[in-house]
Amino acid sequence: xxxxxxxxxxxxxxxxxxxxxxxxxxxxxxxxxxxxxxxxxxxxxxxxxxxxxxxxxxxxxxxxxxxxxxxxxxxxxxxxxxxxxxxxxxxxxxxxxxxxxxxxxxxxxxxxxxxxxxxxxxxxxxxxxxxxxxxxxxxxxxxxxxxxxxxxxxxxxxxxxxxxxxxxxxxxxxxxxxxxxxxxxxxxxxxxxxxxxxxxxxxxxxxxxxxxxxxxxxxxxxxxxxxxxxxxxxxxxxxxxxxxxxxxxxxxxxxxxxxxxxxxxxxxxxxxxxxxxxxxxxxxxxxxxxxxxxxxxxxxxxxxxxxxxxxxxxxxxxxxxxxxxxxxxxxxxxxxxxxxxxxxxxxxxxxxxxxxxxxxxxxxxxxxxxxxxxxxxxxxxxxxxxxxxxxxxxxxxxxxxxxxxxxxxxxxxxxxxxxxxxxxxxxxxxxxxxxxxxxxxxxxxxxxxxxxxxxxxxxxxxxxxxxxxxxxxxxxxxxxxxxxxxxxxxxxxxxxxxxxxxxxxxxxxxxxxxxxxxxxxxxxxxxxxxxxxxxxxxxxxxxxxxxxxxxxxxx
Numbered sequence: 189x190x191x192x193x194x195x196x197x198x199x200x201x202x203x204x205x206x207x208x209x210x211x212x213x214x215x216x217x218x219x220x221x222x223x224x225x226x227x228x229x230x231x232x233x234x235x236x237x238x239x240x241x242x243x244x245x246x247x248x249x250x251x252x253x254x255x256x257x258x259x260x261x262x263x264x265x266x267x268x269x270x271x272x273x274x275x276x277x278x279x280x281x282x283x284x285x286x287x288x289x290x291x292x293x294x295x296x297x298x299x300x301x302x303x304x305x306x307x308x309x310x311x312x313x314x315x316x317x318x319x320x321x322x323x324x325x326x327x328x329x330x331x332x333x334x335x336x337x338x339x340x341x342x343x344x345x346x347x348x349x350x351x352x353x354x355x356x357x358x359x360x361x362x363x364x365x366x367x368x369x370x371x372x373x374x375x376x377x378x379x380x381x382x383x384x385x386x387x388x389x390x391x392x393x394x395x396x397x398x399x400x401x402x403x404x405x406x407x408x409x410x411x412x413x414x415x416x417x418x419x420x421x422x423x424x425x426x427x428x429x430x431x432x433x434x435x436x437x438x439x440x441x442x443x444x445x446x447x448x449x450x451x452x453x454x455x456x457x458x459x460x461x462x463x464x465x466x467x468x469x470x471x472x473x474x475x476x477x478x479x480x481x482x483x484x485x486x487x488x489x490x491x492x493x494x495x496x497x498x499x500x501x502x503x504x505x506x507x508x509x510x511x512x513x514x515x516x517x518x519x520x521x522x523x524x525x526x527x528x529x530x531x532x533x534x535x536x537x538x539x540x541x542x543x544x545x546x547x548x549x550x551x552x553x554x555x556x557x558x559x560x561x562x563x564x565x566x567x568x569x570x571x572x573x574x575x576x577x578x579x580x581x582x583x584x585x586x587x588x589x590x591x592x593x594x595x596x597x598x599x600x601x602x603x604x605x606x607x608x609x610x611x612x613x614x615x616x617x618x619x620x621x622x623x624x625x626x627x628x629x630x631x632x633x634x635x636x637x638x639x640x641x642x643x644x645x646x647x648x649x650x651x652x653x654x655x656x657x658x659x660x661x662x663x664x665x666x667x668x669x670x671x672x673x674x675x676x677x678x679x680x681x682x683x684x685x686x687x688x689x690x691x692x693x694x695x696x697x698x699x700x701x702x703x704x705x706x707x708x709x710x711x712x713x714x715x716x717x718x719x720x721x722x723x724x725x726x727x728x729x730x731x732x733x734x735x736x737x738x739x740x741x742x743x
Contacts (some may be wrong), residue, residue, distance in 0.1 A: 226732035229698050229723040230408040236743060240409030240486045243445075244696040244721050246643035246670040249740035250485045251546045251623045252591030253566040256741050259374040260510055260544050260566075263322050266299030267292050268625045269308070276306025277471050278334060283312035286323075286333075294369075296316025298430065303514060305330040311337055313362070317369030321509045325514030328571070335363045335518045338554075339531025343376055346531070349459055350660070358583055360387060360560055361537030362493040362675035363553075364516055368506045370690050371539045388429060388561035389468050389502040389539055396503055400427060402431045403497040408490050415499065425473050426541060428502045428631035429487075432466040432497040432667055439465065439495050440586060443642045445694035449714030453665070461639055461664035464618045469585055470502065470541055470563045485589060488620055488643065510544040511535060511723070526609040529554040534572070537562040549573060556580040556597075559587035559619075567592045576600035580632055583613040583622055584639070591737070592624040597632050599652075610655040611635035615644050616663065624649065625737045626731055634673070634685045642668025647736040648675045653682040656708050665713035667692035674736040675699040677728055682706050696721045699731030 235242045239249075250256060272292070273285035286303070293299045305326040310333050316323060325331030339346070339361045346356040359694070360460025365372065378385040378392045385392035400421065404414040411600065433439040439456040440462075444450035449510045467489070475482040479498075491497045518532040534550030536558040537543055544566045550556050552574035557567055559582070570592070572580040580597045583590065597612065604610065612632025613624050616639035624643070629651035638659030659666065666685075676699065678686050683703040688695055691712050700724070712718060724731050733739035 216434055219365060219703045225254055225732070226600045226730050227724060228732050231696055231698060231721050231723055232733065239740065239743065241736075242409070243257075243694050243719065244670060245672050245736070246645065247486060247622045247740060248621055248645050248737055249743065251621060251737065252588050253542050253564060255484065256566075256591060260546060261322075261508065263298060263320060266296050267301045269301065269303050274303070274308055276304065276308055278309055279306040280309060281311040281576050282308040282623045283310035283314060286310065286314055287312070290314070290316055290323060293321045298508070300324050303331050303333075303609055307332045307334055309334045309336060310363070313339065313342055314364045315372060316364075316366045316509050316511070317372055317506070319509055322510045322512060323514075325363075326720050327513045328515050328547050329516040333364075333514060333516045335532070336515060338518075339363070339533060341530075344380050347382065347384050349386070350662075354527040355529050356384065356533070357531030357533065357554070358527045358578060359555065359584060360536070360558070361531055362520065362533045362558060364511055364535040364548045365538070366506055366511070366536065366540050366543055368504050371503050372491055387538065388587070389470060391503060394723045397428065397430070397500045400499045400501060403429070403491055403499060406487055406491040409486045410486065412480050412484050413487070413491065414479050414699045415481050416479070418476050418479050418481060421476050421499070423473055423475055426470055426502075426505060426507070427473060427499045429469040429471060430500045431489065431491070432467050433462070434494045439467065440640065442490060443640055443668040444665060444714065445719065447716075447719070449693060449716045449718065452715055453713065455664070458662055458664035460660055460662040464586060464639060465477070467618055468502075469588055470505070476517040488588070493643050506540040509540070510546065511548055513548070515549040515551060516553070517574070518553050520552045523578070523604050524554060525607040526578070529578055533558070536560060537565050540565055544568065545570060545683055554578050555582060559583045559622075561585045561587060562590060563588045564591050567595065569594045571596045571598065573598040574600070575602045576604055576608070576610065578609060579611050579614050579635075580611070583619050584614070584617040587619045588619055588621050590622045591625065592623065592627070595626075596622070596628045597630055599630040609658065611637070611658060612651070612655045613646070615641040616659065617641070619643065623647070623737045625735060627651075631655065636666045636685060638663035640665050640668045641671070643670040645672045645674065645736055646676065647672070648734055650677040650679060650736060651686070653684050653686060654680065655742055657685055665693065666710065667713075669694035671695040672736065673697045673700060675729060675731050675734055678703050679702060684708055685710070687722070687725070689720040690718070692720055693718045694720065696723070697725065699724045699727060699729070701728045702726045
């Protein structure tokens with residue numbers, strides 16, 4: 189009898205479920221073991237008993253668009269770009285026509301904009317600024333957008349708000365840019381005025397929000413909170429949970445797992461890190477009963493009075509929009525020196541919630557796919573190809589609960605020029621509860637770019653680990669608590685942020701083949717016992733469940 193991948197997963201879940209209920213696990217084990225060489229680690233059994241509050245593994249079973257929904261909405265077709273003047277001849281600038289079609293769909297309240305097979309030249313960026321608008325090609329192997337200009341040419345020089353001569357196009361903006369229109373307009377205006385903005389949910393100066401209600405103390409993993417005033421709240425409303433730090437930085441300590449190590453860490457000079465606080469977590473309300481408010485995901489952190497917890501407003505978000513079935517190919521130019529990217533960037537989701545990208549390839553880009561203050565979004569069947577990228581995937585500026593699955597970073601087609609850098613799948617800036625699942629990194633690395641990212645999962649990934657991580661010292665620790673690497677296959681045996689039990693506090697490395705250090709050797713940011721777990725080290729693809737995200741979703 190053959191055992192399918194889902195059957196193996198089901199067997200592991202059955203074992204865990206028996207443990208939860210206190211019943212015997214022997215029956216499920218007996219079914220799985222004769223045919224399944226995999227092994228169920230102790231930490232998985234522990235997790236199933238306390239899935240929302242486990243000390244090392246985060247609960248990410250609701251990550252992604254609509255809680256990880258397997259299907260994206262099929263919105264009615266409202267426009268074909270050819271009706272607005274687009275021509276698939278590879279020479280006519282079709283960006284105005286495509287953007288006119290997208291704008292028409294937005295005015296209609298949403299719908300699908302079709303791009304037929306062929307090559308469409310674009311001399312400007314493509315913007316999706318209205319909710320429920322989907323840009324759909326005929327498939328990544330049939331529809332191509334050929335981009336001839338970069339974001340520096342199209343918008344202007346974008347300096348860093350942290351100073352220096354760095355280009356923020358090295359980590360922001362896309363030639364396909366999904367962001368609410370008002371938010372995009374304010375960002376571009378600030379860039380043109382050289383008033384380098386914050387890029388998140390509450391405006392360029394982080395001041396475009398109002399308090400809806402304060403929140404009573406609650407614990408991480410709770411699905412509901414008690415509020416002082418429920419009147420502004422209703423089911424379906426998207427709100428921000430806002431947590432400010434105190435003078436002793438106890439919120440940052442909590443994100444790092446708490447205890448002597450984080451308490452002894454010196455936070456005050458980590459100016460880039462502290463600029464990310466308050467922590468802002470977007471979430472939809474599912475039910476209001478009296479003063480009890482139920483959320484669509486469990487709380488990512490404790491809610492304590494000293495952090496002034498409250499639910500607030502935010503900029504108008506982009507929701508329900510997507511890009512599907514196309515390739516974005518930039519004109520091939522040499523990769524720029526490190527941090528001086530001109531902005532031949534791929535697809536970016538910013539201030540977006542419940543949006544998606546499916547079956548999209550980007551080629552010859554500086555930076556591939558990005559989350560910038562984006563949450564509950566899904567990238568599925570995406571691919572980065574061509575001459576090599578700085579950040580093939582980046583996740584920053586407080587992006588949470590996103591899912592990247594079935595993704596590929598191809599080997600570069602030309603050698604890397606001097607003074608360039610390759611990262612891989614990046615996460616930084618207090619981003620939390622994001623998942624990278626079923627990936628094939630033919631180059632790159634697991635890039636924590638500092639900024640205390642916490643509670644993120646990388647699972648069921650093969651990587652030729654030849655990139656390097658980055659991050660400014662003022663951005664603070666590489667990792668916060670509950671960072672998990674699960675079933676990772678390193679083809680060249682190089683460590684470099686693969687095995688993280690000696691670096692990440694209250695975290696887990698499970699099912700990793702043996703790796704060795706190379707010249708970028710990191711030391712832990714926190715002293716003392718990190719309380720991290722290492723199981724099934726030195727194995728390849730034997731851990732069951734094979735995919736931590738899928739197992740959590742199914743469980």
